[in-house]
Amino acid sequence: MTTIENKYLKVSIRPQGAELTSVYNKTDNTEHLWQADEAIWPWHAPNLFPLVGGTMNNELHVDGVAYPATRHGFTRTSTFQLVEASDKHAKFSLPYSEKTLAIYPYKFELQIIYTLIDNALRVCYKVVNQDEHTIYFSVGGHPAFNVPFYAGEKYEDYYLEFEQEEELLTHTISPDGNLSGDTEAVNLDGKKLRLTKELFANDALVFKNIKSREIAIRSDKHDKFLTVQYPHFKHMGIWAKYGADFLCIEPWLGYSDTEGIITDIKQKEAIQHVDHGHVFEAEFFIITSY
Incomplete structure (x- = not known):
């Protein structure tokens, strides 16, 4: 386990998946990250690569060849190496x-870099192309935050506040975990989306294009907050295990296949690419009140 710390935050990361396991707010002694209850949902904040979401028939198609694929890719079960570390910075590779190569036929290095900047944690993804050709991928975060923040509160005391007023359409999810091809409206009260357990009765809210570049978790009962700021991410998943006391705010570059449509990785919607000899970079921030 690797720990980085400053006067505001203490953050822990494990080698498996280079996954955050704790985001502890030292100013009010609050653990903001879901603590991976095995009986409910056994993750904290998985990193998603080279897929976001699922694929048809659990296969990834590359240049006419089908490779076995798992939901959200193989990164979250892979062991990363810690290649740099200081009090406020950790870089995993x-x-x-x-x-x-047996399941994703590209030569790459995925770097995940965590940096504390006052009351914010910067999460940076770098995809280094070590292949002779352009490589294709999706990438994203899946951090789960404790809601409510404090004992004695209710989930329904909380709401999401979007940076901008949005006309939101969620792309609904099929029984197999892919996009169904249908959409439903998600109504905001101004910039606010009230949190209820029923909000996730039919799985995640998936927004293919979203104007806001930050979303805050706020409460009616106090002024404490947690914000996810995602300047480089165009797509968003918002999810909680039905009935659980957490909320995932998931900045994505990519999303699941649509049910019944098999597509080569190069033609997948929202696919990213990086050319030979180049490096792709995207970042998001977890910002806490203090």
């Missing part, structure tokens, strides 16, 4: 291997 996952290079390609014979194991990854």
Whole structure:
């Protein structure tokens, strides 16, 4: 386990998936990150690569070849190496291997870099192309935050506040975990979306294009907040396990296949790419009150 810390935050990251396991707010002694209850949802904040979401028939198609694929890719179960560390900074690396080439036929290095900047945690993804050709991928975050923040509060005391007023359409999810091809309106009260357990009765809210570049978790009962700021991410998933006391705010570049449509990775909606000899970079921030 690697820990970075400043006067505001203490953050822990494990080698598996280079996954955050704790975002502890030292100013009011609050653990903001879901603590991975095995009986409910066994993750904290998985990193998603080279897929976001699911694929048809659990297969990734590349140049006419079908490779076995798991939901959200293989990164969250892979062991990263810690390659740099200081009090406020940690850099993890996952290079390609014979194991990854068997399921994702590109030569890459995925770097995940965590940096504390006052009351904010910067999460940076770098995809280094080590192949002779352009490589294609999706990438995203899946952090789960404790809601409510404090004992004695209710989930329904909380709401999401979007940066901008939005006309939101969620792309509904099929029983197999792909996009169904249908949409439903999600109504905001100004910039606010009230949190209820029923909000996620039919799985995640998936927004393919969203104007806001930050979303805050706020309460009617106090002025404490947690904000996810995602300047480089165009797509968003918002999810909680039905009935659980957490909320995921998931900045994405990519999303699931649409049910019944098999597409080569190069033609997938929202797919990202990085050319030979180049590096792709995207970042988001977890910002806490203090």
